[in-house]
Amino acid sequence: MGRRRLLGAAAYLFAAGLAALAAAEMAAGPPPAGTGRIRGTVKVWRDHPLVGFREGPDNAGALVYVTGFASAPPSGVALLHQRDEQFEPRLLPIVAGQTVSFPNHDRIYHNVFSVSPDRPFDLGQYKSKDPPRDVEFDHPGLVPVYCNIHPQMLAYVVVLENDAFAMSASDGSFEIDGLPAGALELHAWIPGAKRVTVPVAIEPGAERVVELRLDQEERIPPHKRKDGSDYPKPRYEDD
Numbered sequence: 722m723g724r725r726r727l728l729g730a731a732a733y734l735f736a737a738g739l740a741a742l743a744a745a746e747m748a749a750g751p752p753p754a755g756t757g758r759i760r761g762t763v764k765v766w767r768d769h770p771l772v773g774f775r776e777g778p779d780n781a782g783a784l785v786y787v788t789g790f791a792s793a794p795p796s797g798v799a800l801l802h803q804r805d806e807q808f809e810p811r812l813l814p815i816v817a818g819q820t821v822s823f824p825n826h827d828r829i830y831h832n833v834f835s836v837s838p839d840r841p842f843d844l845g846q847y848k849s850k851d852p853p854r855d856v857e858f859d860h861p862g863l864v865p866v867y868c869n870i871h872p873q874m875l876a877y878v879v880v881l882e883n884d885a886f887a888m889s890a891s892d893g894s895f896e897i898d899g900l901p902a903g904a905l906e907l908h909a910w911i912p913g914a915k916r917v918t919v920p921v922a923i924e925p926g927a928e929r930v931v932e933l934r935l936d937q938e939e940r941i942p943p944h945k946r947k948d949g950s951d952y953p954k955p956r957y958e959d960d
């Protein structure tokens with residue numbers, strides 16, 4: 722496996738015109754023996770009419786993850802809740818081989834499904850009094866999850882090849898520890914934005930500091946029901 726080396730502490734690498742990557746700087750103590758660390762910030766810029774993209778007030782909720790090696794899935798089941806006619810969380814990163822359980826906490830029916838070629842499934846209808854239903858995700862991919870009854874319900878299961886991922890905090894900060902040495906790639910994504918990717922050369926005992934930017938569009942495109950049809954128009958009580 723070839724390694725890319727950074728040109729030094731002052732070197733910056735630009736990817737897609739959006740991301741700058743700076744070389745190591747020690748802050749939170751050395752990484753665990755034999756491994757490297759990436760930390761930094763991801764800024765979520767939002768598209769405003771007239772003025773274009775501007776930095777948003779909150780950078781939380783971006784997924785930052787590393788590819789280039791595989792790790793075993795955790796033994797625990799991940800949870801994607803249905804509560805108050807929404808999915809929670811909206812973005813659920815897991816490791817390939819892991820199972821997701823989909824408990825419905827509402828007293829009404831939901832029908833959770835995906836038509837993603839990466840992992841299509843249909844859990845059918847169940848309520849809070851019913852046992853949750855599960856899906857195993859055995860290979861990496863992006864799996865948008867919908868409810869066949871409520872068009873506003875939308876979540877993403879992101880199936881990753883390893884457990885080297887983090888969600889950004891409000892200030893955009895993130896940290897990923899325990900990385901094997903080598904030429905890896907760091908990715909950031911949030912729904913509504915194009916994924917940003919930068920190469921990162923990991924060395925044992927060293928830390929890389931990376932600044933990333935995501936441009937998030939205002940609107941997520943509407944989707945269809947599981948049979949490809951449109952959702953019925955909203956019904957009101959006096960209909």
Ligand SMILES: [Cu+2]
Pocket residue numbers: 806830831832868869870871874
């Ligand atoms: Cu629903």
